[in-house]
Amino acid sequence: MNATLKRFAIHSLRASGTGVRASQVTNSFINRTTIRNFASLDASKLEIIKTTSPKTKLPNDQLVFGKTFTDHMLEIEWTAEAGWGTPKISPYHNLSLDPSTVVFHYAFELFEGMKAYKDKNGNIRTFRPDKNMTRMNKSAARIALPTFDGDELMKLINQFLLLDQSFVPEGTGYSLYLRPTLIGTTASLGVGTPDRALLYVIASPVGPYYSSGFKPVSLEATGHAVRAWPGGVGDKKLGANYAPCILPQLEAAKRGYAQNLWLFGEEGYVTEAGAMNAFFAFQNADGTKELTTAPLDGTILEGVTRDSILQLCKERLPKEWTVTERKFTIHEVEERAQKGQLIEAFCSGTAAVVSPIKAIGWKGKDIEVPIVAGSSGEVTKSVGEWIRAIQYGDEEYNGWSRVAK
Amino acid sequence: MNATLKRFAIHSLRASGTGVRASQVTNSFINRTTIRNFASLDASKLEIIKTTSPKTKLPNDQLVFGKTFTDHMLEIEWTAEAGWGTPKISPYHNLSLDPSTVVFHYAFELFEGMKAYKDKNGNIRTFRPDKNMTRMNKSAARIALPTFDGDELMKLINQFLLLDQSFVPEGTGYSLYLRPTLIGTTASLGVGTPDRALLYVIASPVGPYYSSGFKPVSLEATGHAVRAWPGGVGDKKLGANYAPCILPQLEAAKRGYAQNLWLFGEEGYVTEAGAMNAFFAFQNADGTKELTTAPLDGTILEGVTRDSILQLCKERLPKEWTVTERKFTIHEVEERAQKGQLIEAFCSGTAAVVSPIKAIGWKGKDIEVPIVAGSSGEVTKSVGEWIRAIQYGDEEYNGWSRVAK
Numbered sequence: 116m117n118a119t120l121k122r123f124a125i126h127s128l129r130a131s132g133t134g135v136r137a138s139q140v141t142n143s144f145i146n147r148t149t150i151r152n153f154a155s156l157d158a159s160k161l162e163i164i165k166t167t168s169p170k171t172k173l174p175n176d177q178l179v180f181g182k183t184f185t186d187h188m189l190e191i192e193w194t195a196e197a198g199w200g201t202p203k204i205s206p207y208h209n210l211s212l213d214p215s216t217v218v219f220h221y222a223f224e225l226f227e228g229m230k231a232y233k234d235k236n237g238n239i240r241t242f243r244p245d246k247n248m249t250r251m252n253k254s255a256a257r258i259a260l261p262t263f264d265g266d267e268l269m270k271l272i273n274q275f276l277l278l279d280q281s282f283v284p285e286g287t288g289y290s291l292y293l294r295p296t297l298i299g300t301t302a303s304l305g306v307g308t309p310d311r312a313l314l315y316v317i318a319s320p321v322g323p324y325y326s327s328g329f330k331p332v333s334l335e336a337t338g339h340a341v342r343a344w345p346g347g348v349g350d351k352k353l354g355a356n357y358a359p360c361i362l363p364q365l366e367a368a369k370r371g372y373a374q375n376l377w378l379f380g381e382e383g384y385v386t387e388a389g390a391m392n393a394f395f396a397f398q399n400a401d402g403t404k405e406l407t408t409a410p411l412d413g414t415i416l417e418g419v420t421r422d423s424i425l426q427l428c429k430e431r432l433p434k435e436w437t438v439t440e441r442k443f444t445i446h447e448v449e450e451r452a453q454k455g456q457l458i459e460a461f462c463s464g465t466a467a468v469v470s471p472i473k474a475i476g477w478k479g480k481d482i483e484v485p486i487v488a489g490s491s492g493e494v495t496k497s498v499g500e501w502i503r504a505i506q507y508g509d510e511e512y513n514g515w516s517r518v519a520k
Numbered sequence: 521m522n523a524t525l526k527r528f529a530i531h532s533l534r535a536s537g538t539g540v541r542a543s544q545v546t547n548s549f550i551n552r553t554t555i556r557n558f559a560s561l562d563a564s565k566l567e568i569i570k571t572t573s574p575k576t577k578l579p580n581d582q583l584v585f586g587k588t589f590t591d592h593m594l595e596i597e598w599t600a601e602a603g604w605g606t607p608k609i610s611p612y613h614n615l616s617l618d619p620s621t622v623v624f625h626y627a628f629e630l631f632e633g634m635k636a637y638k639d640k641n642g643n644i645r646t647f648r649p650d651k652n653m654t655r656m657n658k659s660a661a662r663i664a665l666p667t668f669d670g671d672e673l674m675k676l677i678n679q680f681l682l683l684d685q686s687f688v689p690e691g692t693g694y695s696l697y698l699r700p701t702l703i704g705t706t707a708s709l710g711v712g713t714p715d716r717a718l719l720y721v722i723a724s725p726v727g728p729y730y731s732s733g734f735k736p737v738s739l740e741a742t743g744h745a746v747r748a749w750p751g752g753v754g755d756k757k758l759g760a761n762y763a764p765c766i767l768p769q770l771e772a773a774k775r776g777y778a779q780n781l782w783l784f785g786e787e788g789y790v791t792e793a794g795a796m797n798a799f800f801a802f803q804n805a806d807g808t809k810e811l812t813t814a815p816l817d818g819t820i821l822e823g824v825t826r827d828s829i830l831q832l833c834k835e836r837l838p839k840e841w842t843v844t845e846r847k848f849t850i851h852e853v854e855e856r857a858q859k860g861q862l863i864e865a866f867c868s869g870t871a872a873v874v875s876p877i878k879a880i881g882w883k884g885k886d887i888e889v890p891i892v893a894g895s896s897g898e899v900t901k902s903v904g905e906w907i908r909a910i911q912y913g914d915e916e917y918n919g920w921s922r923v924a925k
Contacts, residue, residue, distance in 0.1 A: 179710075180709065180710055181620060181708050181709025181710050182708050182709075182710070184620065188619060207619075208619075209616045209617055209618055209619070210616070210617055210618075210619055210624075211614045211615070211616045212614055212615055212617070213614055213615075214593060214612075214613075214614070214615055214701070214720055214722050215586060215589065215699070215722060215724075218623070218624060219615075219623060219629055219701060219703055219759070220629065220631050220699070220701065220759055220762070221759050221762035221763050222627040222629060222758070222759035222760045222761075222762060222763045222764075223763045224624055224625065224627060224763075226625050256767075257764070257767060258763040258764060258766060258767065259763075259766040259767050259770060292709070294620070294625070294709055296619070296624060296625065298624055299763075303586050303587050304585065304586025304587075304697070304699055304724060305584075305585055305586050305587070306762055306765075306766070306795060307766065308766055308770065315619055317619050317620060319620075319709060338751075339751060340751050340752075341749060341750065341751030341752055344746055344749040344752065345746065346743075346744060346745050346746030347745075347746055347749065347752075347764070348764045353627070353763070353764070354624070354625055354626050354627035354759075354760070355627045355759070355760035355761075355763060355764060356627075356760075357625070357626035357627060357711055358626050358627045358628045358629070358663040358664075358704075358758070358760060359627075359662070359663060359752070359753045359758070359760060360711075361663060361664040361711070361712065361713055362661075362662060362663065362664050365664060365713065390711060
């Protein structure tokens with residue numbers, strides 16, 4: 116057995132009793148939908164060290180996304196030998212890492228984006244956190260970082276939220292953005308399975324994406340740069356998917372577009388927009404209407420907001436509507452816009468919930484998208500209201516909103 | 521102008537006077553071959569703080585790749601406001617970073633791999649370092665990190681080498697592995713152009729890849745997972761290209777293969793192997809021979825060793841040989857092996873120089889590769905010897921080997 120093989124064998128062996136179980140996670144990893152947990156992440160072991168120098172809180176109108184953080188952070192270390200260690204909440208602090216640590220060299224890193232909301236009774240709520248935990252485990256398994264029990268992590272996040280609840284800003288559109296992050300921390304330049312990792316969660320108070328109403332955005336349809344590919348990792352929330360998208364976004368911005376609308380293949384399939392999913396509403400000749408988004412074929416991020424929109428629209432849109440996940444091209448969008456059949460379009464994601472699209476730049480021209488309801492289309496407006504009502508606990512729906520206890 | 525656009529505009533403006541100049545770096549970024557430097561990295565400003573607690577050096581037989589490092593490290597900070605700061609060599613130390621730093625979340629990270637060799641006169645030499653500097657700048661530009669003057673960085677690396685030259689191990693096959701690294705250090709969860717970065721270089725004494733002679737490896741041809749694609753970033757040395765390759769490698773290892781041989785497309789084009797380029801030697805029916813490797817079409821890492829092999833083989837192989845860069849498929853490899861026309865195959869990279877291939881797993885069977893010269897083919901053996909002679913200064917060739925002064 117050569118050195119390389121031996122190293123893999125040792126890591127596979129170690130991993131099977133603790134975090135990653137290679138035989139589970141590697142079978143059909145591209146379209147895997149279930150995760151079995153072999154981790155021993157245990158929320159009951161939580162240790163808390165409270166800050167002795169609480170931060171001054173910013174007024175709501177000075178909040179900038181992801182720039183300021185709460186008093187504390189949650190951390191759990193993992194090693195291949197010992198599995199998940201003692202969860203710790205302690206004062207927010209820098210990470211101190213050897214410069215050879217694999218997270219700096221080989222992008223062993225993944226994250227989640229989720230929010231906590233203060234409801235009218237002062238409770239702190241999260242929105243479908245189980246979806247984030249499942250997705251985070253899928254991301255971890257895909258880059259050979261340890262998986263974990265998502266219920267246990269959510270118990271820990273809830274404790275963190277209760278401790279720092281005074282940082283959750285009040286008011287519609289205000290929330291505490293949560294950033295669960297998992298990084299490989301092995302200090303070695305060898306390219307292999309990390310034998311050390313750190314899972315941490317930080318939290319940033321944030322304001323509404325749009326300070327008053329919607330601000331519809333223009334997107335540039337981009338085919339020369341490609342965000343994701345079949346057999347790649349575009350459906351996982353890995354750091355690796357983000358840095359390469361900045362340069363195409365800068366190019367689009369120079370031409371006045373806020374984000375890219377990522378196309379795929381010679382056919383020009385519409386995939387997603389910037390770091391958000393994309394929905395298009397069409398009217399058919401017979402009067403029926405369709406709300407559609409690209410299917411989860413391995414190149415599309417499995418957005419929690421995307422999933423929520425699909426489910427709510429199937430239930431709540433009037434009967435002339437069908438809600439589909441299907442492949443469609445920029446040519447169809449252009450053609451149907453020309454025929455007056457493009458009714459509206461929007462992006463979806465945790466940050467903005469929904470973000471109306473007003474135009475799509477394509478081959479030097481703009482495809483105009485109707486904005487019939489003032490600053491968005493009607494579906495966009497309804498969907499945004501439906502989801503916000505659930506997120507802030509004004510409406511109970513299928514247990515999607517969970518009070519932190 | 522909305523907030524997103526404004527942010528881009530500000531960053532573009534800042535960047536144009538200091539590091540990244542967006543209008544330069546973004547034009548045809550996918551196949552860009554020249555970099556103009558607008559940075560003010562200045563080696564003459566170097567400050568050195570020497571260690572007061574020198575490390576104990578390991579004997580040659582205990583060196584493990586990338587596990588132990590020299591006494592010092594080189595660092596240069598960059599900010600959008602001030603450009604490149606004062607270069608510093610100081611004792612090797614941990615990096616202390618805010619947990620929201622973009623390198624942990626969005627893979628703003630890239631690196632180079634190069635080596636320093638001790639020649640028979642005790643001089644410290646690097647091999648074609650200008651190639652690494654050019655490639656590092658291309659990688660930086662592709663993910664909106666600042667570019668820099670490569671000559672200045674090499675002057676700094678040479679100072680670093682002279683300071684830590686006692687760590688360069690002696691003996692053929694022994695060297696000091698250098699890891700120039702560039703990371704985005706903006707502490708913010710906003711996805712955008714980093715306005716802070718850190719360029720650092722660490723150095724690890726390493727032994728020969730194979731302790732005695734070659735150890736030919738078996739590769740598994742992999743089509744279900746895809747390393748790189750047109751419009752992606754597979755030709756850049758970004759962290760983002762590495763973590764996603766570990767799981768497919770673990771799968772291959774379970775079946776007894778050391779690395780993946782990455783295929784692309786329905787045609788099954790051979791691209792590269794693990795983190796190395798791949799060369800195949802074929803014999804034609806008319807007695808002529810061909811050494812070939814995949815072309816630099818945007819999906820192939822522009823290996824310095826690859827380039828050196830092409831140049832040396834064009835000059836030095838007997839006249840029946842042609843040396844080509846062309847697309848070829850796993851089907852051609854299989855067919856020509858069956859006909860007895862596959863003469864040899866090897867991988868190339870900084871770590872091993874050349875690494876002979878003995879078999880390629882494909883659809884459950886092995887394509888056997890001849891190993892006529894004991895533990896490799898004849899070209900593999902010659903190429904390894906040619907390059908090592910230049911690297912260790914035993915032979916002068918085109919200024920490829922540079923003495924650190």
